[in-house]
Every structure is written in structure tokens, then in C-alpha cells.
Amino acid sequence: MTRSLLAFCIWLVPLAILAAPNGKQLYTRHCSVCHNDNGMGGIGLPLNGEKIEHFPRDYVFKTIRLGREGRVMPAFGKLSDAQIDAIVDYVFSWKKTSERAEYSDQKITGNPKAGAELFARKCAACHGKDGKSNGLGTGVTTSRERKFKVVPPALNNPGFLASASDYWIYDTIQNGRRGTIMPPQKKLKLTDQQVKDIVSHIRSFEQSYQKHEALEEDQPTLVFDSPYDFDTTVHNLKQSLKGLNFRYFPDRYMEMGLAPDKEINKKQLSLRFCNFNQLYKLINIDPRLGIVLPCRITVVEQPDGAVKLYLINMKMAARLFNNTQLTEIAEQMHDSVMELIDEATL
Amino acid sequence: MNRCKKTIWLRSVLLCLLWLMVAPAQAENMIMVRVHQNFDNTMILLKEALNDYGYRIAHIQKCDGGLSGFGYKTDEYKSVFFGKFQEMRHLTGTHPELIPYLPLKIAVMKENDSILLAALNPLSLSALFPNEDLQNQFGRWESDLRAIFDELAASKEL
Numbered sequence: 001m002t003r004s005l006l007a008f009c010i011w012l013v014p015l016a017i018l019a020a021p022n023g024k025q026l027y028t029r030h031c032s033v034c035h036n037d038n039g040m041g042g043i044g045l046p047l048n049g050e051k052i053e054h055f056p057r058d059y060v061f062k063t064i065r066l067g068r069e070g071r072v073m074p075a076f077g078k079l080s081d082a083q084i085d086a087i088v089d090y091v092f093s094w095k096k097t098s099e100r101a102e103y104s105d106q107k108i109t110g111n112p113k114a115g116a117e118l119f120a121r122k123c124a125a126c127h128g129k130d131g132k133s134n135g136l137g138t139g140v141t142t143s144r145e146r147k148f149k150v151v152p153p154a155l156n157n158p159g160f161l162a163s164a165s166d167y168w169i170y171d172t173i174q175n176g177r178r179g180t181i182m183p184p185q186k187k188l189k190l191t192d193q194q195v196k197d198i199v200s201h202i203r204s205f206e207q208s209y210q211k212h213e214a215l216e217e218d219q220p221t222l223v224f225d226s227p228y229d230f231d232t233t234v235h236n237l238k239q240s241l242k243g244l245n246f247r248y249f250p251d252r253y254m255e256m257g258l259a260p261d262k263e264i265n266k267k268q269l270s271l272r273f274c275n276f277n278q279l280y281k282l283i284n285i286d287p288r289l290g291i292v293l294p295c296r297i298t299v300v301e302q303p304d305g306a307v308k309l310y311l312i313n314m315k316m317a318a319r320l321f322n323n324t325q326l327t328e329i330a331e332q333m334h335d336s337v338m339e340l341i342d343e344a345t346l
Numbered sequence: 347m348n349r350c351k352k353t354i355w356l357r358s359v360l361l362c363l364l365w366l367m368v369a370p371a372q373a374e375n376m377i378m379v380r381v382h383q384n385f386d387n388t389m390i391l392l393k394e395a396l397n398d399y400g401y402r403i404a405h406i407q408k409c410d411g412g413l414s415g416f417g418y419k420t421d422e423y424k425s426v427f428f429g430k431f432q433e434m435r436h437l438t439g440t441h442p443e444l445i446p447y448l449p450l451k452i453a454v455m456k457e458n459d460s461i462l463l464a465a466l467n468p469l470s471l472s473a474l475f476p477n478e479d480l481q482n483q484f485g486r487w488e489s490d491l492r493a494i495f496d497e498l499a500a501s502k503e504l
Binding site: 265277310320 | 412430431444
């Protein structure tokens with residue numbers, strides 16, 4: 001009998017842990033690095049105070065599950081429903097009122113064409129004319145200059161539209177959002193029908209979504225052959241960098257700092273370069289960008305004397321950040337660097 | 347051990363293993379941690395932790411210095427390049443396609459009263475470089491980075 005009970009308890013321990021996830025622990029592990037301890041906000045939006053007072057539970061749940069494609073917030077597809085529920089419970093424990101915010105799932109019928117015109121006049125200054133937000137990056141990071149105290153959300157986003165019901169959007173326009181600059185309907189001078197028209201317009205963004213598929217030719221590393229010897233290739237690259245307005249840093253051999261100088265391979269040189277104007281813009285979009293910066297081209301002389309250039313495929317690396325704004329700039333950077341390689345290896 | 351006992355024991359172990367597999371279910375593109383230290387202390391602790399795991403700091407890129415020098419407002423921000431000499435020499439020889447991703451890198455940035463550390467999750471490279479012999483390497487890096495970040499997150503103020 002005792003043995004059976006013991007065995008039963010052994011079974012129960014992990015089951016109990018699985019059955020009752022700890023919201024605080026889960027929040028600390030998955031969310032606090034961006035949303036800060038106690039939801040004060042950082043790279044991610046603030047989750048405490050007035051801002052989430054009227055957030056419906058379902059909206060927060062779906063936001064965690066689906067994320068915001070192209071807007072830093074990742075989709076937490078591997079968390080169980082119970083784990084997400086526990087996180088939502090923990091976040092909602094910061095609410096000042098125990099009032100439960102619930103909104104109808106009914107569709108709102110409005111005139112999306114009229115809504116588009118109103119959106120351009122009343123909403124686009126903050127949410128962007130295409131609904132993708134006018135604020136660079138997300139959240140409330142105050143460490144750098146910000147146009148908005150809290151970056152206005154991108155409404156034209158599959159994650160947002162799948163999480164927000166029509167009536168939740170309607171309520172937000174009607175009542176504004178306390179703790180942010182989002183004004184209520186009265187201040188926007190909108191009629192009830194006009195609010196519905198705007199909701200219909202926002203909902204119509206869904207029609208333009210296409211599933212992103214990786215291009216077959218995408219390679220994580222770009223490799224180029226140089227027709228020149230090692231020193232000439234390095235010299236050519238520096239000349240091209242200057243010509244394209246990049247600033248390059250002092251030469252560094254790849255193994256430098258990891259072993260005594262006499263042991264390091266001096267035929268593997270990393271040319272690090274930067275355009276500070278662009279760097280500033282990029283880290284305002286996502287401050288974590290340092291994990292792939294500065295731009296680098298590594299020049300390597302092979303044992304047979306042939307010289308190859310290696311660099312990160314910026315277009316592909318940018319996608320790791322789940323940030324459309326970043327991806328667009330990375331594509332421009334990619335083109336500049338291709339031009340640079342062409343010039344240097346011509 | 348009789349058969350029944352064995353079965354119960356085995357099932358319990360299996361269940362625990364299952365739980366362990368589910369609990370750290372994460373493979374995000376980035377590994378991040380928030381550290382409640384000042385910037386200088388974080389750098390000291392990071393250096394110590396990297397050394398403890400056999401890595402050496404190759405270089406520290408002062409992104410903040412560069413930006414300030416060009417008149418941009420920025421908080422403290424550094425990129426720490428680190429690695430193991432023999433490991434890097436071996437990998438650049440056998441898998442030159444990894445060259446742009448080496449040495450490994452951690453971005454260290456101030457955010458209000460705390461410090462954020464971010465690194466590319468080495469496991470996210472698995473999909474990009476599917477060679478079988480690299481998978482253990484990515485797994486080791488990932489496990490080291492998580493352990494280092496956990497140590498820093500748990501560190502007491504110096």
C-alpha cells in the first residue's frame with residue numbers, strides 16, 4: 001500500500017508541475033527581458049498601469065500565441081495554453097481594477113472606403129498611412145531619442161488583427177487608451193458610424209497578407225572570389241568603402257585576441273565598417289542589432305593562394321529580428337555592400 | 347527489483363524526462379537576459395563567466411563611442427566578441443561558411459536601470475547550416491550561453 005502511494009506521488013509531482021505553470025516564473029523567463037520586470041516596458045510595450053486596464057484576456061492570450069509578425073514580439077508557439085494562461089493571469093494581477101474587459105466577437109459592418117479616408121486624416125499621423133505605425137521600433141525604450149513615448153501599435157499586422165476583435169478596436173477608438181496619446185472619439189470628432197467605418201478599414205488590411213516564404217536562393221553566408229591577391233583585395237575594399245561613405249575600423253585578424261599574435265592566421269582579415277547614420281537608425285528600430293553588427297567582410301587567403309570574401313547575408317540575418325522596418329533597411333544595405341564587392345573585385 | 351517496481355520506476359523517470367524536455371521549450375532566434383548591475387560590473391561579470399566556460403574575449407566593439415563621436419545620443423552599448431582559439435581555427439578550416447558568424451558575439455546595452463545582453467541563438471544557425479557535424483557545436487554554444495546568461499541574471503550586485 002505504502003509503495004503504491006509512493007509510486008503515485010512520484011507520478012503526481014511532474015504532473016502537478018505540468019498542470020499548474022507558474023505565471024511569474026514564465027513571465028520572467030519569456031517576457032521580462034523585453035517588457036521589463038513588473039511590466040514597466042523596454043524593447044517591448046509596458047504591460048502595467050492604465051494601458052492594459054481594458055485589455056481583454058483573449059487579446060493578450062492570442063498576442064502571446066501569435067506574436068506580431070515583423071514587429072519584434074515573437075510568437076510563443078511552443079508554450080502550452082496553460083502556460084500562456086498563467087502568464088496572462090500574472091500580467092493581469094497588475095491591473096488596478098478587477099473589472100473583466102470583454103468584447104463581442106461580432107463583426108462590425110462599416111464602409112471601409114470611407115474608413116480609409118478618415119484613417120488617413122485622423123489616425124495615420126501615429127499609426128502610419130499604411131497602418132504599419134509611424135514609430136520606429138516598438139515599446140518605450142527611453143535610452144535613445146524617441147518620437148513617441150509609447151510607440152503606436154501597427155494595426156496592419158496579421159498578429160494584431162487575429163488577436164483583436166472588431167469591438168475591441170471599436171472600443172479603443174471610442175474611449176482612447178489611457179496612459180498613451182491615443183485620444184477618445186470625442187477628441188477625434190468622429191461619429192459612431194465613422195468609428196465603424198475606420199474599424200472596417202483596419203479589418204480590410206487582412207486582405208493584403210501573403211504568407212512569406214523563404215527564397216530558395218537565400219544563403220546565410222555570401223562567398224565571393226577575388227581575382228586579386230590578399231593585400232590588393234584588402235586595399236580595393238578599403239577604397240570602395242571610402243567611396244561609398246562607409247567608415248572602416250582598424251584591421252583585425254579573425255583570431256586576434258584569442259591567441260598570442262605569433263600564432264594567429266594573418267591571412268584571415270575582418271574588415272569592419274559602418275555608416276553611423278544608418279546604424280543609429282537601425283538601433284532605434286531594434287537595439288539588439290549589435291548581435292550582427294558592425295558590417296564585416298572577411299578576406300581569406302586559401303592554402304592555394306586564391307582569395308575569397310565571406311560575409312553575412314544581411315537580408316537573411318535581418319529576418320531573425322522579426323522586424324519589417326529592419327528588413328527593409330537591411331535590403332538597402334545589402335545592395336550597397338554588393339556594389340562595394342563588385343567594385344573591389346572587378 | 348521486481349518487474350512491477352521496475353515498471354513504476356521507469357515510468358516515473360520517463361515522465362520526469364518528458365517534463366524536462368517540455369520545460370525549457372524555447373528555440374528563439376535570440377537569447378537575452380536582463381541583468382541588474384551597472385554597466386561596468388556587467389562587463390566584469392561577463393568576462394569572468396566567459397572565462398569560466400573556457401572562452402576568451404577577442405575584442406570589445408564600443409558602439410556607443412562611435413555613435414557619440416558622430417553626435418548621436420546613445421546609452422552605453424558594447425559588442426563583445428569571444429571564442430575559443432582551437433575551436434575557431436578548426437571551424438573556419440572545416441566550415442568556412444561559418445566565418446562571418448565568428449567569433450561569437452554578445453551585445454551589451456544599457457536600458458534604464460538595467461543592462462540587456464543579447465546574442466544570436468546558436469541553435470537558430472542549425473536551420474541555416476544543416477550539416478550534421480555542426481549540430482553538436484551549436485548545441486554546446488547554446489547551452490554555454492544560456493548558462494552564462496543565467497549566471498549573470500542571478501548575480502548579486504557587486
